[in-house]
Amino acid sequence: MGEVIVITSGKGGVGKTTTSANLGAALASLGKSVVLIDADIGLRNLDVVMGLENRIVYHLVDVVEGYCRLSQALIKDKRFDNLCLLPAAQTKDKTAVTPEQMRQLCKELKVDFDFVLIDSPAGIEQGFKNAIAGADRALIVATPEVSSVRDADRIIGLLEAESMPAPRLIVNRIRPAMVRRGDMMDISDILDILAIELLGVVPDDESIVVSTNRGEPAALAAASRAGQAYRNIARRLLGEDVPFLSLGDNPGLLFRIRRLFGNAR
Amino acid sequence: MTGQGTPDVPSGGPAPSGSPPTMRSPSVEALQWLSTRSGVRIRLPAKGTFPTVLEDLERALGEGSGVRGLAVTIDAAGRELGVPQLREIEVLLLERHGAALLQVVEGQSAAGKVGGLQNGARGARRVSRRTPVSSDPVLDGGVRNGRRALRRPWRDRTAPPPVEDDPVPRPASPAAGRAHSAAAGVSAGLPADAAPTLLLRRTLRSGQRVRFHGNVVVLGDVNPGAEIVAAGDIVVMGTLRGVAHAGATGSTDAIVAAFRLQPTQIRVGAVIGRAPDGQAPRPDTPEMARLRDGVLVIERYMPPAVD
Ligand SMILES: Nc1ncnc2c1ncn2[C@@H]1O[C@H](COP(=O)(O)OP(=O)(O)O)[C@@H](O)[C@H]1O
Ligand SMILES: [Mg+2]
Numbered sequence: 001m002g003e004v005i006v007i008t009s010g011k012g013g014v015g016k017t018t019t020s021a022n023l024g025a026a027l028a029s030l031g032k033s034v035v036l037i038d039a040d041i042g043l044r045n046l047d048v049v050m051g052l053e054n055r056i057v058y059h060l061v062d063v064v065e066g067y068c069r070l071s072q073a074l075i076k077d078k079r080f081d082n083l084c085l086l087p088a089a090q091t092k093d094k095t096a097v098t099p100e101q102m103r104q105l106c107k108e109l110k111v112d113f114d115f116v117l118i119d120s121p122a123g124i125e126q127g128f129k130n131a132i133a134g135a136d137r138a139l140i141v142a143t144p145e146v147s148s149v150r151d152a153d154r155i156i157g158l159l160e161a162e163s164m165p166a167p168r169l170i171v172n173r174i175r176p177a178m179v180r181r182g183d184m185m186d187i188s189d190i191l192d193i194l195a196i197e198l199l200g201v202v203p204d205d206e207s208i209v210v211s212t213n214r215g216e217p218a219a220l221a222a223a224s225r226a227g228q229a230y231r232n233i234a235r236r237l238l239g240e241d242v243p244f245l246s247l248g249d250n251p252g253l254l255f256r257i258r259r260l261f262g263n264a265r
Numbered sequence: 266m267t268g269q270g271t272p273d274v275p276s277g278g279p280a281p282s283g284s285p286p287t288m289r290s291p292s293v294e295a296l297q298w299l300s301t302r303s304g305v306r307i308r309l310p311a312k313g314t315f316p317t318v319l320e321d322l323e324r325a326l327g328e329g330s331g332v333r334g335l336a337v338t339i340d341a342a343g344r345e346l347g348v349p350q351l352r353e354i355e356v357l358l359l360e361r362h363g364a365a366l367l368q369v370v371e372g373q374s375a376a377g378k379v380g381g382l383q384n385g386a387r388g389a390r391r392v393s394r395r396t397p398v399s400s401d402p403v404l405d406g407g408v409r410n411g412r413r414a415l416r417r418p419w420r421d422r423t424a425p426p427p428v429e430d431d432p433v434p435r436p437a438s439p440a441a442g443r444a445h446s447a448a449a450g451v452s453a454g455l456p457a458d459a460a461p462t463l464l465l466r467r468t469l470r471s472g473q474r475v476r477f478h479g480n481v482v483v484l485g486d487v488n489p490g491a492e493i494v495a496a497g498d499i500v501v502m503g504t505l506r507g508v509a510h511a512g513a514t515g516s517t518d519a520i521v522a523a524f525r526l527q528p529t530q531i532r533v534g535a536v537i538g539r540a541p542d543g544q545a546p547r548p549d550t551p552e553m554a555r556l557r558d559g560v561l562v563i564e565r566y567m568p569p570a571v572d
Contacts, residue, residue, distance in 0.1 A: 146489075150471050153488050157470030161306045161338040161370055163299065193488055193506070195468060 002033075002110035005117050005237075006135035010151030012122030014143045015172035018208060020119035021049040022227065025217035026234035028083035032114040035074065035084045037105075039131040040121040041096060044088035050077065051215020052085055061089040064101040070108060079220065084113075094126045099133035106134025115237075124158060132159065138167035139199060144174055144185040149193055156196060168199040170233060175204045200233035201244060202226050296321045297340075305332055305364075308340035315350055319357065326362050334464050336367035336475060355476065365463055365475045460497040469493065469507065478514075489529055498522070508532075511554075522553035522566055536561050 007020045017040070024036045038046035041061065047053045058073035063086070070086075077083035086109075089096065109116045120131035132138065138159055142152040152169070159167055171187060178184035191198060205226035211218040218227035219234070225245070232242045296318075297308040307325065309318050326332060337358055339346075346354075346369060355366040461479035468483075471490030475481060480497035491507035493499050496514040498521070505523035510532040512519030517534040527547060530539045531554045538554065538561035540546075551566035 150490050153471040153490065157368065157473050158370060160470075161340070161368070192504070193486075195486070 002112075002114045002116055004106045004110055004134055004136045005115060006039075006120055006132050006138045007117060007141060008120035008128065008131060008138055008155055009141045009148070010122065010124065010155040011142075011148045014148050015141050015170075015202070016122075017046050017049055017119050018212065019139070019141050019170060019172065019202075019230070020046060020117050022217045022219040022230035023234055023237070024050075024083060024115075024117050025077075025079070026219040026231045027115055027117075027237070028077065028080040029220065029231075030234060030238065031082070032238070033082040033112070034115045034117060035086060035109050035113045037086045037109075037116065037118045038088035039102070039118050039127065041088045041127060041130075042090065042093045043121065044090050046119050047075070047085060047087045048215065049212050050085055050217065052077065052087075053215075056087050059087045059089040060105075061092045061096045064097050064105065070105070094121065094130065097130050099129050102130045103134040124154065128155075132162065135164065137165050139170055140167045140194075140196070141170050141172050142190065142194070143172050144179070144187075144190060146185070149185070149190055153194055156194060166196055168197045169194060170200050170202065171198070172202045173204040174201055199236055200229055202229040202233075203245075296325050298325055299340075305335055306338040306340055306370075309342050309344060311342040311344065318344075319353060322354065323357060323361070326357070332358070332362050332364035334363060336365050336465050336467060336473075338367050339369045341369055359478060363461065363463070365465070365477055367469075367475060368473045462497075463495075468503065471507075476513075487523075487528075495519075501526075517556050517559075520553050520555045522551065524551050526552040526554065526563065528554075531561065533561060 007016050007023070009016050017038075020036055020038075024034045027034045036046060036050070037060065038044050039060070040046070044059075047056055052075050055075045058068040060073070062068045063070050063073045074084040074086055077085065106116055106118075116134075118131050118135060121127035138155075140152050140155060142148045156167060169191070171190060174187070175184055179186045187198065187201060203225050205218070205224065207218050207221060207224035208226050211221060211224070211227075217230075218224040219230040221227045229245055232245065235242045296310050299306040299308065307322065310321055313321075339354060351366070351369060358364045358366050463475070463477045463479060463481045464484070465475065465481065466484045468485035469475065469487045469491035471488055474492045474494070476494040478496045481493050481495040481499050483493070483499075483501045483503065485501075486503040487493060487501050487505045487507040487509065489506045492510075493508070494510045494513045496516065496519075497511065498519050499509045499511045501509070501521075501523035503523070504525040505521070505528050507528065508530045509521045509528055511521045512534040513532070515534055519533055521528075521531050521533065525548055528540060530537060532538070533554060533556050536556055536559065552563050553566045554561060554563045556562070
C-alpha cells in the first residue's frame, strides 16, 4: 500500500507545482511508482510543467463524474514508465469535486502506486479541502517571506485538526547571498515560527524557469542545483539520512540547518 | 450545483432538484468527536437546525471524557455559522465545560479515531501571582527599567472601551457559579489568582484565537496572526509573537508575560501597545507587560525571591 502526500502552502506561487513535478520525477528515477494528481482544478498546470499537456484526454473531474475509468485518465510520463499524471480539468471549478470523492480516488490509487503526490491549489477553501481529504501526510512549501510563512503557519494549524502526522517543511527559493546580507529570512527564522521538521531547502535557481518552460523537471538535470535539492528531498522521503546542501559559498548555512533540524519540535 | 452552505454529499451526478439526498452516510448525520494530534475536534452534524445541533453538542460534551482546559476545534461540516451562532458555541464550551473555542473549520474531514483525549483533560489550574517586578515607568521612546534599558519604544494609545458586541464570553449559569464570581473578580480588579485559568498545551498558530474569562497560560508559542483575549493575565511559556489582550473586561492590573515577548500588539485593559515599525526587537530574557500609571510598560521578568 502506497502513501498519499499532499503538497500545500496556503499562499500561491511559492512552488507547490514545481515541487510536485520535481519530487515525482525524482522518486520515479529512484525506482518508485508515482502518480501525480493535479488538484488545482480550473487552473491546471502540472501537466505543462511535466511536458505532458498534449497527451491529455480525460481529467480528474471526468473520473469522479464517471465519464471514464481511472486508468483511462492516467497519463504515462514520457521519461519514466513508473510515473503517471492525473490532470486537472481546465474548465470546471473546484466545487466539481467533493472531499469524499478525493478520498475514494486516493484510496484506489495507493493500491497501485508507491506514492500518490497531490498538488494542492492555493488558499484554504474548497480546493484545499479536496486536496488534503485523502492525504496520509502533508508537505508544506514556503518561501523565505513573512507572508508565505504566515500562510504556512495557518495551514499547519488547520492540518493539526486533521488526523495526520505533523507535516514537514520545504523552504523554496532561498537566496544565500541575500540571507547573508540580512535581506532575507533565514532557515532558523522560519523554523522558529513554524516549528515543524525541515525536509529540504531548495535554492532560487534559473534552471527551474528553464526546465519549467521545456516541460523537463529540473530534478532530472544533473547540473541543476535546485534539481539536486529535489533529489535529496526525495531520498529523505524514502527515509535516507541525506545531509543538507551547502548553498553557494556559505559553509555556515549547512551547519546552522543541521543544528536546527535536530531542534525542530 | 450545490450551494456553499449545503454539505457535500457523495453523488453520482446531478440529482433531481428538490429530492432529499439519499446517499448520505451515517457519519454525516451524527456529531463526531475526534481526537487529533493537538486536542479535540468536534464535528457538527451536517443536517438539522442550529438549535438541534447545539443540543447535540451539549449532549456530547456532557457524555464525553471532558474538555475542561482544552482548546476545541469545531468542524462545521460545510455549514455556514454566523457570528451569533459561533458565540453560542463559544459560550457553551466556556460556561458549562471550561474549554476554549480555538478555531472553526468548515471542512470535511476523514472520520478519525474516536477515543480518549490525547492532551488529557486538565482541570483549570490556579497560578498565583506574587512576582516582584522592578517598577520604573517606561520613558517615552527610551524605555528602561531598573536593570537595563529596554529596546522598545512602545507606542501606547488608549483603546476604545471593550467592545460591547464582542465581549469575552462569561459564565452566567448557576452551575458555573464559582467561575462566574471569579470572572467578575477579574473585572472588578480582584487578584488574578482568584480567577480560573485556562492551560493550553500547544502552540497557537496564525488564524487561531482563544478567548477566556480568566487567565490563560500557553505552554507553547503564540505565532504571528494568532490572538489571545483574556479577562485576566496571559502567560506564554514560549515566544509571544501574535496579539495578546489581558484584562479584556477592563481590569487594569492584568499582565502579559512571556518567555520571549515579541508581540505584534499587546493590550492591557483599554490600553493598546504595538511593536515599533521595522525590525522587531528580540529580547533574550523573559519579560512582562503591564500598566503603570496608565502607561503600558515592558519589564524584565524577575523570578520571585526565595525567603
Ligand atoms: N526554486 C525556484 N527557483 C526559481 N524559480 C522558481 C523556483 N520555484 C518556483 N519557481 C517559479 O515560481 C513560479 C511559481 O511556481 P509554482 O510551482 O507554479 O507555484 P505554485 O504551484 O505554488 O503556485 C513559477 O514560475 C516557477 O517557475
Ligand atoms: Mg500550482
